[in-house]
Amino acid sequence: MRFLLRKLAFYAIALWAALTINFALPRLLPGNPVDILLAKLQQRGGAVSDDTRRAYALLLGGDDQTPLLQQYVDYLGNLLRGDLGVSVSYYPAQVTDVISTSLAWTIALVGIATVLAAILGVVLGALAGWRPGSWLDSLVPATTLLSAVPYFWLALLLVYLLSLQLGLLPGSGGYNVVLTPGWNWPFISSTIQYGFLPALTIVIASVGGWLLGMRNMMVSTLSEDYIMTARAKGLPERQILMRYAARNAVLPSVAGFAISLGFVVSGSVITEQVFSYPGIGSKLLAAVTNNDYALMQGVFLYITLAVLGANLVVDLLYGLIDPRTRKG
Known part of the structure; x- marks a missing residue:
């Protein structure tokens, strides 16, 4: 209980610090964020008035006449109510609506690809480390080289080979636009088909890091005294391995x-951009391009919650796997 x-x-405390930094970001940037937001709004045909300016100032935590501490309190109050403001890039949509429409796409693509890359890399790394010098161990440099290849170059290469040359997979988009989105097999199969190529890019680019890390840890672990003791007792090799x-x-x-896993929420901006995939990475890029501070703050908030939540869960699981971490 004390550990928990x-x-x-x-x-x-980490969440409070992250929220505070998120509050301070627009105020640390050069220029007046409210004026930039209103200029973008006016370009999109929105009405600009004194009330509009004050409303946007309040969305960012308060106007110039409001004390900074009161702005901070109002900002936290808006977060508790789930009010993240209005997105300028997708005006007049709420930030929560913009993020929710793209979050599922990113979690499905990047989440599944990350899990597959981690499982494949850890399993192959364990086998390579268990038998140093084997044919599988000799493939480690090749997988490490793939990890060093830039995402966009690898993505463009796969698009050229598998989409343009062989015509096996679509090269861009999230699904066939002639289909109606919903829980029906034609749409689901289309999303799988369109998501396979970007997912393959992420797996190829990521698996080498997992494999190399697990392989090196296995080689180091095999020299420990308890491994030699287990072998001296005559335990089966498979039992010692597992x-x-x-x-x-x-x-x-x-x-x-x-x-x-926590950074799954942030998406893979470059991969989504190359494949024109409708994930949250593309929304973050649009927010940065259009100085959409409300959307940037919203995306950063979701990323923060995902990273902290994932780390908390794994910290607790870590304590179950290795009881020594619960001490102190």
């Missing part, structure tokens, strides 16, 4: 997986 309370207190070596070697990968 300590972790909850730590993440509560219960002793891999179980301890995977602990750093679990922590890394938590961070990767």
